[in-house]
Amino acid sequence: MPMSFYPTDLRRRVGHGLLLLPVVVTDEGQVLMQRRSDNREWGIAGGVIEPGELPARTVVRETFEETGILVRPQELLGVYGGEWTPFVYPNGDPVEPTLVVFRCRPIGGKLAMTDAESIELAFCDPASVLTVAGFKDMSLFEWMQASFEWNEQDKT
Numbered sequence: 737m738p739m740s741f742y743p744t745d746l747r748r749r750v751g752h753g754l755l756l757l758p759v760v761v762t763d764e765g766q767v768l769m770q771r772r773s774d775n776r777e778w779g780i781a782g783g784v785i786e787p788g789e790l791p792a793r794t795v796v797r798e799t800f801e802e803t804g805i806l807v808r809p810q811e812l813l814g815v816y817g818g819e820w821t822p823f824v825y826p827n828g829d830p831v832e833p834t835l836v837v838f839r840c841r842p843i844g845g846k847l848a849m850t851d852a853e854s855i856e857l858a859f860c861d862p863a864s865v866l867t868v869a870g871f872k873d874m875s876l877f878e879w880m881q882a883s884f885e886w887n888e889q890d891k892t
Contacts, residue, residue: 757782758795758840760807762859768803768842771856774826781854782835795838803857804848807840 757780760768770781783798785791792809799807815836822832847857 757835757837758799758807758809759813759837760799760803760805760840760842762842765862766859767862768799768805768847769858769860770802770854771858773852773855776855781857791836792838795840799840800845800850802851802853804845804850805842806844808843809838809840811839813837813839 758768759780762768768781769778771778781799781802783794783802785794789797795809796807799805815834817832817834822830824830847859849855849857
């Protein structure tokens with residue numbers, strides 16, 4: 737499915753900001769990963785919230801659109817950003833998103849590439865997810881932990 741007018745227009749006007757990411761975890765502890773078609777790197781399927789859309793509904797919609805899996809959001813894992821998030825899409829769009837990450841449980845559907853954004857989908861052991869697109873040679877989980885680091889002396 738092509739990107740809707742809203743995020744395209746938003747990027748044109750103000751740049752790139754908020755992405756919602758579902759960390760889909762099976763009962764066995766595996767994480768749903770997506771190899772992106774634009775940069776051929778592994779990442780987490782996710783996307784931009786539409787006007788008036790609830791964040792949890794965005795997570796459900798984006799996961800289903802990109803993977804064919806229906807999920808139930810279970811908890812908010814965190815809001816992440818900082819020096820590790822900037823990257824440039826292959827089309828030249830620079831982004832520095834704030835990531836809102838939800839833990840989700842798969843409840844239905846069938847794993848399938850339903851749009852052109854993916855070239856591969858897989859449920860992986862989190863320990864095998866070494867580097868993820870945009871996280872500068874850190875595992876997703878190292879990056880999430882680093883996002884909570886701060887210097888208590890820094891008043892800015």
